[in-house]
Amino acid sequence: MQKTNKLLTLLLLIFCCLSYQKAWSQIENENQNSEDDERLELVFACDPLLTIHPNDADFMSTSPAGLPNNNIGKMLIWRKPGDNNYHTPYQEFTPVYDSNPEPYGVVRIEVKFTSESDQPVYFKVIDFDDESPYETSTDPIDNEELISAQIGLIAQNMNAQIASETLTVTATGPAIVKTAIVYLRMTKRYSGDNYKVLASLNSGLVDTGLPYPSDEEIVETSNLVAWKRAYIDYRPMYTEGTYVRHIGINDAPNILRVNNVEGFAEGDNIIVFNPDYVEIAAKIEENGIDVANRKLTLDTDIPNLQAFDGVRMKIDPPLPPPPVYANLGFENRLKDAFGFFGNGNDASFDEYLGTLPNPDGVPDDNNVASGGAFVEFNFSDGSAIPLFDHVITISPPAFEIDNFSRHWAPKNEDGLHLNGNSIFTVFYGGSLCNVLDCDSGQSMSSENWSTILNGKNNFFTNNQVINTFVHELGHQFGIGLADNQDDHTDVGGYSGMIRCNDQSARCIMSYKDPAESPHHYLYNSAEFDTHHLNPTPDNAVEESCIGDIRAAFWPN
Amino acid sequence: MKNITIILLYTIILTILSCNSSKNKLSEINLQSSQNNITASITCNPLDSFTLIFAIENHTNQSIGLGAGLSADNHDIVIHYPNGILYKLPTGSTGRRIKLEAGEAYSYPDWVFGHAIIINPNIDSRDINNFKTGIYHITWKNERLGFSTSYDYYFDYLKVIDRL
Numbered sequence: 237m238q239k240t241n242k243l244l245t246l247l248l249l250i251f252c253c254l255s256y257q258k259a260w261s262q263i264e265n266e267n268q269n270s271e272d273d274e275r276l277e278l279v280f281a282c283d284p285l286l287t288i289h290p291n292d293a294d295f296m297s298t299s300p301a302g303l304p305n306n307n308i309g310k311m312l313i314w315r316k317p318g319d320n321n322y323h324t325p326y327q328e329f330t331p332v333y334d335s336n337p338e339p340y341g342v343v344r345i346e347v348k349f350t351s352e353s354d355q356p357v358y359f360k361v362i363d364f365d366d367e368s369p370y371e372t373s374t375d376p377i378d379n380e381e382l383i384s385a386q387i388g389l390i391a392q393n394m395n396a397q398i399a400s401e402t403l404t405v406t407a408t409g410p411a412i413v414k415t416a417i418v419y420l421r422m423t424k425r426y427s428g429d430n431y432k433v434l435a436s437l438n439s440g441l442v443d444t445g446l447p448y449p450s451d452e453e454i455v456e457t458s459n460l461v462a463w464k465r466a467y468i469d470y471r472p473m474y475t476e477g478t479y480v481r482h483i484g485i486n487d488a489p490n491i492l493r494v495n496n497v498e499g500f501a502e503g504d505n506i507i508v509f510n511p512d513y514v515e516i517a518a519k520i521e522e523n524g525i526d527v528a529n530r531k532l533t534l535d536t537d538i539p540n541l542q543a544f545d546g547v548r549m550k551i552d553p554p555l556p557p558p559p560v561y562a563n564l565g566f567e568n569r570l571k572d573a574f575g576f577f578g579n580g581n582d583a584s585f586d587e588y589l590g591t592l593p594n595p596d597g598v599p600d601d602n603n604v605a606s607g608g609a610f611v612e613f614n615f616s617d618g619s620a621i622p623l624f625d626h627v628i629t630i631s632p633p634a635f636e637i638d639n640f641s642r643h644w645a646p647k648n649e650d651g652l653h654l655n656g657n658s659i660f661t662v663f664y665g666g667s668l669c670n671v672l673d674c675d676s677g678q679s680m681s682s683e684n685w686s687t688i689l690n691g692k693n694n695f696f697t698n699n700q701v702i703n704t705f706v707h708e709l710g711h712q713f714g715i716g717l718a719d720n721q722d723d724h725t726d727v728g729g730y731s732g733m734i735r736c737n738d739q740s741a742r743c744i745m746s747y748k749d750p751a752e753s754p755h756h757y758l759y760n761s762a763e764f765d766t767h768h769l770n771p772t773p774d775n776a777v778e779e780s781c782i783g784d785i786r787a788a789f790w791p792n
Numbered sequence: 793m794k795n796i797t798i799i800l801l802y803t804i805i806l807t808i809l810s811c812n813s814s815k816n817k818l819s820e821i822n823l824q825s826s827q828n829n830i831t832a833s834i835t836c837n838p839l840d841s842f843t844l845i846f847a848i849e850n851h852t853n854q855s856i857g858l859g860a861g862l863s864a865d866n867h868d869i870v871i872h873y874p875n876g877i878l879y880k881l882p883t884g885s886t887g888r889r890i891k892l893e894a895g896e897a898y899s900y901p902d903w904v905f906g907h908a909i910i911i912n913p914n915i916d917s918r919d920i921n922n923f924k925t926g927i928y929h930i931t932w933k934n935e936r937l938g939f940s941t942s943y944d945y946y947f948d949y950l951k952v953i954d955r956l
Binding site for chain 2: 482485542670677
C-alpha cells in the first residue's frame with residue numbers, strides 16, 4: 237500500500253512538472269514585455285502558475301558594475317513629453333487632454349496563470365512601508381497621498397476612471413494561459429509614496445467576510461515607488477570674454493558697453509553673440525578700447541544689441557570648449573543627495589561612493605548609509621554662454637546676476653520664460669564677488685534656472701562647486717521659498733546644527749559659519765536633512781528639506 | 793442629572809484642551825512676531841544722490857534670515873516711471889544668505905539706482921522717451937517681513953549713464 241502511494245505521488249509530480257513546462261512555455265511566448273528567466277522564482281505552485289508583473293526582473297538596471305539593480309520599483313510620476321525612456325515596460329501615463337495637461341504616472345499590472353476557463357482575478361493595492369533609512373516609523377500607512385478616487389486601481393488607463401483599493405477583473409485568453417490586466421494610478425506629487433499590488437484567484441483577498449488567502453495563493457508586484465524625473469540643460473560659461481552691461485541711448489551702433497575690457501586689445505577679432513544663436517564677427521578698432529568707461533568701439537555695427545549679450549574672442553583655432561558636465565563629476569553627488577536605489581535605501585550606494593576617488597583627493601569618509609528624495613536627473617550639454625565675471629572690489633549692480641541669467645535662460649515665442657516639465661537650466665562658471673565675499677550660486681525656481689559660480693577658472697574647491705550643484709537644485713524643489721520652514725535650515729531663528737540625512741554632516745542647505753564646524757561644501761558627500769531642525773526627534777519628515785523635495789508640485 | 797453634568801464638564805474640558813493643543817508652525821510664529829517690528833528704509837548716499845541704500849532693521853527679539861541681495865526674499869520693488877510705466881523688479885531668487893540678529897540693521901550694497909531704470913527689459917532701451925528726466929517713485933514692500941516704504945528718486949539719464 238505504501239509502495240502504491242509513493243508511485244502515485246511520483247506520477248503526480250511528473251504530471252505537474254510536465255504541465256508546468258508546457259504552460260510556462262506558453263506564458264513565455266505570450267509575454268512580449270519581459271525576457272528574464274528570473275521570474276521563474278515567482279511561481280509558487282504547479283497549479284495554476286500565477287505570476288504578476290512588474291516584478292523585480294522587469295526593471296532594467298543602470299547601476300555601476302558590482303552594485304544591485306538600482307531601478308527596481310522605480311516608477312516615474314513625471315517626465316517631459318516625448319521622453320518614453322522608462323525603467324520598465326510596465327510604465328505608462330494617463331492620456332493627456334487639454335483639460336488634463338498634467339498626467340498621472342500609471343503602472344500596468346499583469347497577472348497570468350493557467351486555466352481551462354476564464355476566471356476572476358482579485359487585485360488589491362496596499363501602502364507598502366517606506367524603506368528609506370530615515371523613515372523609521374513601523375506604520376506601513378505612510379504615503380502622503382492616500383488611496384482615493386484618483387489614486388489606486390483602475391480597470392482601464394483612462395482619465396475618467398474612478399480608482400479604488402480593490403478590483404476584480406476576469407482573466408481571459410484563447411488558450412490555457414489566461415491574463416488579467418489592471419492599472420495602478422499613482423500620486424503625481426509626492427515622490428517616495430510607494431505601493432504594492434497583490435493578486436489572487438481567491439476572493440478572500442478582497443472580501444473581508446472570507447478567510448484571507450494563504451501566502452502561496454497571493455502574488456505581489458515589486459515595491460512600486462513614485463520617482464520624479466528632472467532634466468538639466470547644462471550651459472557652461474566661456475572662460476574668456478565678457479558681456480554687454482547695458483545700452484547707451486546716444487551710443488553709435490558699433491559701441492559696446494561691456495562688463496570688462498581686460499583681455500581685449502585693439503585690432504582683436506571678436507564675436508558678439510546672443511541667446512538666439514546669432515553671432516556677428518567684428519574687429520576692435522584702433523583706439524577702440526576705453527578702459528575708464530569700459531567701452532569697445534568696433535569696425536562693424538551690431539544690430540539689435542541687448543544688454544547681457546555676449547562678447548568673446550574670435551580665435552583660430554577656437555577657444556577650448558568650456559567644461560562639459562561629465563568632466564565635473566557632479567552626477568554621483570546628485571544621486572547621493574536626491575537618491576539612487578528605487579526603494580529609497582541607498583546604503584550600498586553610499587558604500588560604493590566611499591570607494592571612489594573623490595574630487596579633492598582626500599579619503600572619503602562621509603558616505604554613511606542614507607536615503608534620497610526620489611528624484612533622478614537626466615543631463616544634456618547646452619550651448620555656452622558669456623563669461624559673468626565680477627572679481628572687482630566694487631559690488632556689481634543689484635540684480636545683475638539675475639538679469640544676466642534671465643537673459644540667457646530659454647524663452648518661448650512670446651518671450652516668456654519656459655517654465656515647466658522639470659527642465660532646469662544650469663549655468664556654470666564665472667564669479668560674483670564683492671569686497672567681502674564671493675557668491676557660489678543663485679537660483680530662480682519660478683524660472684527654472686540656477687547659476688553655479690566657480691570663482692572664475694576654478695578657484696573654488698571642487699567639493700564647493702559640486703555641492704553647490706546639489707544646493708542650488710535643492711532650491712528648485714521648493715526649499716528656500718517664503719513658505720518653507722527656515723529657508724536655508726539654519727539662517728533664521730534656529731541656532732543649532734541641522735544634521736543631514738545620514739547624520740554625519742550638516743544638511744546641504746545649511747548656512748552655518750564654517751568656523752563652528754565644517755561647511756557643507758567641504759564634505760565629500762551631499763545629503764538633505766530629513767527632519768525639520770534635525771535631529772530633534774519630534775519633527776516630521778514633511779517639514780524637512782527632503783520633505784519639501786518629495787512634496788514639490790509637478791510639473792516644476 | 794448627575795451623569796449629564798459630568799458629560800457636560802468632560803466636554804468642556806476636552807474643548808479647552810483641544811484649543812490649547814493647536815500649535816503654530818515656526819514660520820507662522822516668526823511671521824506674527826515680526827509684524828511691524830522689522831522696518832525698512834531707502835536713503836540716498838549723502839555723497840552721491842544717484843546712489844541709494846536699501847536697509848532693513850530687525851527690532852524683533854529674535855534673529856531673522858535674509859538674502860544678501862535684494863533679488864531674494866520675494867521683495868516687492870516697483871519703479872513708477874514718469875510716463876506711467878510700472879516696472880516690478882523680478883525677485884524670488886535664492887542666493888547667499890545672511891543672519892540678522894535682534895537689534896541689528898543690514899544695508900544692501902550701494903546701488904546706483906538709475907541702472908535699474910535703464911536695464912528694464914520690458915522697454916526699448918534706445919528710446920529716450922522711456923527715460924524722461926524727473927522723479928521716479930520707488931515702492932518697496934515685503935509682506936512676510938511686514939514692512940512697506942517708498943522713495944522719490946531723481947533721475948537724469950545723461951548724468952547717470954556714464955556712472956554705470
